[in-house]
Amino acid sequence: MTLPDGTVDPRAKCFYNMKLAESGCPPVQSLTSDDWYVAKIFVELLKVFYNATVTLSGVYYPTSSQAIHQIVEMSDLLNTYREDDMLDPAVVAMETKFKKYWSEMPFLYALGVIVDPRIKLAGLEYLLEFIGNKLSVYYSDQITDIRNKLFKVFSIYERRFSGVDTKPSPEPDTQSLPTSWSILKRRKKGKSASSSSSTTRSAASSSAELNRFLEAQFDADENTENFDLLLWWKTYSYRYPVLSHLACDILVIPVSSVSSEQAFSRSGRIIEPRRNCLTPEMVEVLICVRDWEHARKRMQNEMVDQQFIQNFSNLYVDEGSGSNQDQN
Structure with a gap:
């Protein structure tokens, strides 16, 4: 949203003001x-x-x-x-x-x-x-x-x-x-x-x-x-x-519940309407195999979402970035 000299890109401001006008909101002020x-x-x-x-x-x-x-x-x-x-x-x-x-x-x-x-x-x-x-x-x-x-x-x-x-x-x-x-x-x-x-x-x-x-x-x-x-x-x-x-x-006692919460989230993605006939043993196998594979690659408890970062970077309309210009 900013130009190399640190000023606000007028194209970005115009774009957001148009979107806000369509939704009935007041325009963005500097x-x-x-x-x-x-x-x-x-x-x-x-x-x-x-x-x-x-x-x-x-x-x-x-x-x-x-x-x-x-x-x-x-x-x-x-x-x-x-x-x-x-x-x-x-x-x-x-x-x-x-x-x-x-x-x-x-x-x-x-x-x-x-x-x-x-x-x-x-x-x-x-x-x-x-x-x-x-x-x-x-x-x-x-x-x-x-x-x-x-x-x-x-x-x-x-x-x-x-x-x-x-x-x-x-x-x-x-x-x-x-x-x-x-x-x-x-x-x-x-x-x-x-x-x-x-x-x-x-x-x-x-x-x-x-x-x-x-x-x-x-x-x-x-x-x-x-x-x-x-x-x-x-x-x-x-x-x-x-x-x-x-x-x-x-x-060895963890002070965060992130790891256990992620395990529950993974099980929720495994047990879905199309896979509701899985036995408890098979669910345990699937979760363990995934965890062991991530442990081998040192990818357990990955905190950085690269897809989110990429999507967020596309929101910027900086001159010279080329991300939004290429899409147009």
Whole structure:
């Protein structure tokens, strides 16, 4: 709809005004600089929520360890535009909805970052404090509850896996472990992992393995993209034999229902009026074969609809694009 110099294409405006006139609607007025500013900011806002949806709907990596980080991104962005007079009504409404869902942090999300050796319990406290300061939500009582539940859950695993052989292991290679996200690097030096775990040591002195993990210092480099959390726990499972079972059980839990909803959608396309005689076994075979084939091609949970993108691109009447001119 825009020309290379950034102005509105008059052909596009004329075309849409003709369509609106046919439907009895008023003609389109030229967008002002304020309109473009609001549109630009809303694209930025929606991009954060879109990225969160795509990230938390993944199937090839743990998502329970990613949830709180996406919430941090959202809270930081909303806080950035809270003082903007033009965006204030929309941002306030978004914050209200945000607090409705995240004023109480799910225990799964908390465990997901606690079992990350780059973050652990001290990092969780700092992240929740960051979110609370941005949106005036206070998690102090929840942090205490999360800490108590953590040791309670670990004690259950400890009783179950108490007979696991614990072989000594070398210290982690500090050069191969990445650092936490940039926000965690701003943590005050006095707020170390030992300060938070020392409080829990008196309440759960028998959980030596968990205390050892919480108090360990894992230095890391700047590379976070290639850090494989499941591989880390597999590598150090003999150092933390009980905690590794707990970590793996937590990390395999998906935080999004997208995959299961897609499975129901696929079954609805298979069981249709023309195929209503399929047996349950045959439906299961068809769904499994399709899923296995997509898994082989790494196409499970595909979020990008190329056909939709192509159709949307054809709506533009930009000079030189040639898409609509060719059709004419």
